[in-house]
Amino acid sequence: MIPPIASKFVAGESPAEALEHTRDLNDRNVKSILNLLGEHYHERAPADEDAEAYLRLVDDIETSEADACVSVKPSQVGLDVGTEVFHENVERIVDYAADRDVFVWIDMEDHDTTDATLDIFEKLSRKHEGGVGVCVQANLKRTDDDLERLADLPGKVRLVKGAYDPPAEVALKEKSAVNAAYERQLEYMFEHFDGGIAVGSHDPRMIDRAEEFHEEYGTDFEIQMLMGVREDAQYDLAAEYEVWQYVPYGDKWLSYFYRRAMERKENLLFAVRAVLGR
Numbered sequence: 001m002i003p004p005i006a007s008k009f010v011a012g013e014s015p016a017e018a019l020e021h022t023r024d025l026n027d028r029n030v031k032s033i034l035n036l037l038g039e040h041y042h043e044r045a046p047a048d049e050d051a052e053a054y055l056r057l058v059d060d061i062e063t064s065e066a067d068a069c070v071s072v073k074p075s076q077v078g079l080d081v082g083t084e085v086f087h088e089n090v091e092r093i094v095d096y097a098a099d100r101d102v103f104v105w106i107d108m109e110d111h112d113t114t115d116a117t118l119d120i121f122e123k124l125s126r127k128h129e130g131g132v133g134v135c136v137q138a139n140l141k142r143t144d145d146d147l148e149r150l151a152d153l154p155g156k157v158r159l160v161k162g163a164y165d166p167p168a169e170v171a172l173k174e175k176s177a178v179n180a181a182y183e184r185q186l187e188y189m190f191e192h193f194d195g196g197i198a199v200g201s202h203d204p205r206m207i208d209r210a211e212e213f214h215e216e217y218g219t220d221f222e223i224q225m226l227m228g229v230r231e232d233a234q235y236d237l238a239a240e241y242e243v244w245q246y247v248p249y250g251d252k253w254l255s256y257f258y259r260r261a262m263e264r265k266e267n268l269l270f271a272v273r274a275v276l277g278r
């Protein structure tokens, strides 16, 4: 069982707990993006095991009729073992999910994995005429070009600011520059995409900009935020827009929880209060 200290950010250790959390979200008109925690496997066996776990999760989503999709990390399904292993496992998951009408997101990790991730997204989005989405990071200098490539493809694209720390040769290092890139890229998507835009941000400014661009260009979009972060805003926004919550679960919750707790003072305070029972 997940201790109370982590349960704000992680739905539980089992798919059943993640689906129970999904039911609560669905009751509030928020949909769920389920992510089995796990990353950077250097051997094929655990990568294949997690790929299998995603197939079972897809079955659970289908039978429970939950309003949910899944999100997979490339290094969780074999990218650190080899690009072929990664591509094989993602294709297996997307093929299986497409047959059951379950959407699959591919998360984006370190800057040197972008090509391998976009390549398999392109292949699978064409193969299934959608049914799959990919994340791109505004802090990478290449992202304007990547969005031009993605504009012509079916499927969805999630724009985030970027959670990794890439070197200055390939990335914007100033927060203000990342924010400016995010706004510019968001506008590009609203202008050039036929929908399939996911605003992956908690930043009220970026949500406001998305609403403005939606008014201006008429393109549909969805908002995605993490479990445990600005949840009241998620419920409020869901009255007007499509809102998805990214819901991690699984027994590898400790490092994920640690990242959430350390990235923001409020999150750390929450964790300390939970330990003290206040």
Ligand code: FAD
Pocket: 106, 107, 108, 109, 135, 137, 160, 161, 162, 163, 164, 200, 201, 202, 203, 204, 224, 225, 226, 229, 230, 245, 246, 264, 266, 267
């Ligand atoms: P920030 O720039 O961190 O903050 C801007 C403002 O947002 C703050 O001033 C505050 O007003 C508000 N805010 C932010 N956090 C909080 C909080 N905890 N509590 C209250 N207010 C807050 N990154 C990747 O690299 N690859 C991925 O695949 C990926 N997938 C993601 C999927 C989802 C659904 C989301 C939401 C994020 C994902 N990220 C991913 C992480 C992303 O790159 C950012 O690191 C993260 O979202 C922080 O940036 P931000 O835009 O939310 O806001």
